[in-house]
Amino acid sequence: MAQPSQRHGWAEARPWTWMVNWLNCADARSWLHRLQDGVAWDQPVVRVYGRHHVVPRLTAFMAAEGVNYHYSGVSHRGEGLPDWLYPLLRRVNAACKENFNGCLLNLYRNGNDSMGWHADDEAEIEPNTQIASLSLGATRDFCLKHRHQPLREVLHLQGGDLLIMHPQCQKEWLHALPRRKRVLQPRINLTFRCFIKSQGL
Numbered sequence: 001m002a003q004p005s006q007r008h009g010w011a012e013a014r015p016w017t018w019m020v021n022w023l024n025c026a027d028a029r030s031w032l033h034r035l036q037d038g039v040a041w042d043q044p045v046v047r048v049y050g051r052h053h054v055v056p057r058l059t060a061f062m063a064a065e066g067v068n069y070h071y072s073g074v075s076h077r078g079e080g081l082p083d084w085l086y087p088l089l090r091r092v093n094a095a096c097k098e099n100f101n102g103c104l105l106n107l108y109r110n111g112n113d114s115m116g117w118h119a120d121d122e123a124e125i126e127p128n129t130q131i132a133s134l135s136l137g138a139t140r141d142f143c144l145k146h147r148h149q150p151l152r153e154v155l156h157l158q159g160g161d162l163l164i165m166h167p168q169c170q171k172e173w174l175h176a177l178p179r180r181k182r183v184l185q186p187r188i189n190l191t192f193r194c195f196i197k198s199q200g201l
């Protein structure tokens with residue numbers, strides 16, 4: 001019997017590639033600790049529909065000089081990628097066949113921290129490039145829903161998993177990381193992105 005999605009012609013392949021255990025346990029744990037202790041984490045205030053909110057997680061931004069990135073009233077400026085990130089960046093670049101020049105980092109201190117529905121479709125991101133999302137630490141549910149069709153997915157992302165979001169993922173789908181009260185351990189997520197550099201740099 002055809003699945004409902006096939007009967008309605010919605011059986012196209014999903015626009016992402018999920019690489020489970022892309023980093024082995026030891027590497028995933030050592031990157032988690034290094035990032036937890038070595039990154040200057042911040043808790044920005046964002047403006048959404050004219051109201052100010054403290055984001056429910058900690059964040060950091062790392063990018064090449066000349067990259068400027070704005071979302072929800074928050075501005076980030078690239079100051080060069082740190083040398084210690086390159087061994088990881090080279091592996092992510094090779095897995096995705098991209099040349100990422102920036103990374104947004106999120107630290108979810110426990111299951112109370114979250115991220116709402118959105119797509120990473122800002123004008124500063126190079127069109128038709130992949131976004132690579134590396135998970136470290138606690139397993140969390142990563143939810144996706146199609147913008148126009150009744151399609152939803154939940155991926156249980158574990159420490160060491162690499163999720164490659166293809167360009168259609170931002171065009172046609174939204175994603176979110178909902179609160180999960182039972183999760184007590186921290187999780188770090190890095191999203192590697194190709195940013196358009198400002199003119200003249």
Ligand SMILES: O=C(O)CCC(=O)C(=O)O
Pocket residue numbers: 104106115120133142175177189191
């Ligand atoms: O934490 C995650 O898995 C998602 C992060 C995310 O969507 C983002 O940084 O844009």
Ligand SMILES: [Fe+2]
Pocket residue numbers: 118119120175
């Ligand atoms: Fe995102």
